[in-house]
Amino acid sequence: MNCRRAKKKLSPYMDQALGDKEKLELERHLEDCSSCGHILRQLERMHSLVQKIPMEKPRPAFYEGLYHRLSQKEKAPGEGLFRVRYLWPVFPMLRLRRLAATVAILLAVFGSSFYLWRSLSVPEITLRAFDEEYLQSRQMIPLTDELILPISDERE
Amino acid sequence: MKPSDEELVDRFRSGDEDSFRILVERHSPRIFNIACRTVRDRNLAEDISQEVFLRVYRFLDGFKKECRFSTWLYRITINVCFNAQRKRKEEPKVLIPSWEVANVGSNPGTPQLEDESFSPQKTLEKKELTTKIKSAIDSLPGVLKMTFILREFEDLSYRELAKVLRCSEGTIKSRLCRAREALRQKLEIYLSEGL
Ligand SMILES: [Zn+2]
Numbered sequence: 001m002n003c004r005r006a007k008k009k010l011s012p013y014m015d016q017a018l019g020d021k022e023k024l025e026l027e028r029h030l031e032d033c034s035s036c037g038h039i040l041r042q043l044e045r046m047h048s049l050v051q052k053i054p055m056e057k058p059r060p061a062f063y064e065g066l067y068h069r070l071s072q073k074e075k076a077p078g079e080g081l082f083r084v085r086y087l088w089p090v091f092p093m094l095r096l097r098r099l100a101a102t103v104a105i106l107l108a109v110f111g112s113s114f115y116l117w118r119s120l121s122v123p124e125i126t127l128r129a130f131d132e133e134y135l136q137s138r139q140m141i142p143l144t145d146e147l148i149l150p151i152s153d154e155r156e
Numbered sequence: 157m158k159p160s161d162e163e164l165v166d167r168f169r170s171g172d173e174d175s176f177r178i179l180v181e182r183h184s185p186r187i188f189n190i191a192c193r194t195v196r197d198r199n200l201a202e203d204i205s206q207e208v209f210l211r212v213y214r215f216l217d218g219f220k221k222e223c224r225f226s227t228w229l230y231r232i233t234i235n236v237c238f239n240a241q242r243k244r245k246e247e248p249k250v251l252i253p254s255w256e257v258a259n260v261g262s263n264p265g266t267p268q269l270e271d272e273s274f275s276p277q278k279t280l281e282k283k284e285l286t287t288k289i290k291s292a293i294d295s296l297p298g299v300l301k302m303t304f305i306l307r308e309f310e311d312l313s314y315r316e317l318a319k320v321l322r323c324s325e326g327t328i329k330s331r332l333c334r335a336r337e338a339l340r341q342k343l344e345i346y347l348s349e350g351l
Binding site: 007008010011012015017039042043045046047049050051053055056057058059062063065066067069070073 | 176177180184185188189192198201202205206210213214285286289290293307308309314329330332333336339340343344346347348
């Protein structure tokens with residue numbers, strides 16, 4: 001193994017991502033090559049310094065802000081029931097049977113047409129939308145050197 | 157036993173809003189940390205993290221379980237971080253990251269590198285070194301930076317990284333190699349032996 005190849009193996013070596021054979025070859029090279037050994041020690045020191053940077057924690061206000069924003073935001077289409085659920089306690093107080101009946105009929109009509117519409121519409125919209133946005137943002141960023149693979153279908 | 161992310165997602169979908177809070181509390185420190193490392197601005201990092209969870213909330217019904225919830229969450233985070241960085245590039249007025257400023261003003265006791273000694277001189281040096289390292293990471297090009305951050309701070313394996321960043325493991329390997337080499341060259345004077 002020459003130095004050029006060895007240098008490329010140092011990073012995966014640190015991550016224990018080399019195969020047995022490559023690892024052995026590299027270790028043999030490191031025994032003889034002080035220059036590559038020096039770089040490895042620098043990389044290891046850098047790793048340990050990076051690891052010592054303490055984790056940042058969000059302030060309590062972060063959660064307050066988030067829950068406030070969440071309470072104002074509706075879910076994406078498909079969650080009509082989420083809002084309607086909160087209206088139910090109102091009905092016993094109003095004691096307006098006719099209004100309740102009218103609302104129920106309206107809900108039934110709108111609800112069924114909504115679900116019919118939803119069942120006929122494209123179900124995969126959200127992940128696709130993310131992908132498109134992701135790819136768009138990628139195109140704006142220099143150094144998009146990698147192949148962008150299609151979404152994997154595998155399950156874990 | 158703690159419910160898995162996927163169980164919480166199912167519960168949330170069937171109307172249990174509390175499950176979403178559990179997901180937020182479980183994952184927000186991690187997401188916030190990634191955002192902090194990416195943009196080095198606490199306020200912006202909080203905005204980013206909030207935006208991530210707002211998107212999760214909005215789109216959770218569309219999450220198809222093709223991958224683990226955490227993978228999906230990382231993808232959204234990366235997406236929002238990249239967008240934020242792009243916007244930041246479009247507004248190049250900010251010269252001093254408000255991160256460093258915020259650190260001094262609001263929370264002077266924030267530890268930098270873990271201190272074993274109380275020597276003010278050493279503490280200052282360590283603070284400076286932390287800032288140097290953060291700034292070196294920040295200077296990496298977008299995808300290299302994100303790959304490095306997810307590897308070093310989130311400890312994602314090459315396989316997980318490949319899934320989250322949608323590329324091959326070989327690409328991950330080469331990106332990490334380039335990121336580390338770039339950082340090593342930038343920080344070389346601080347990496348000599350015996351320091
Ligand atoms: Zn060598």
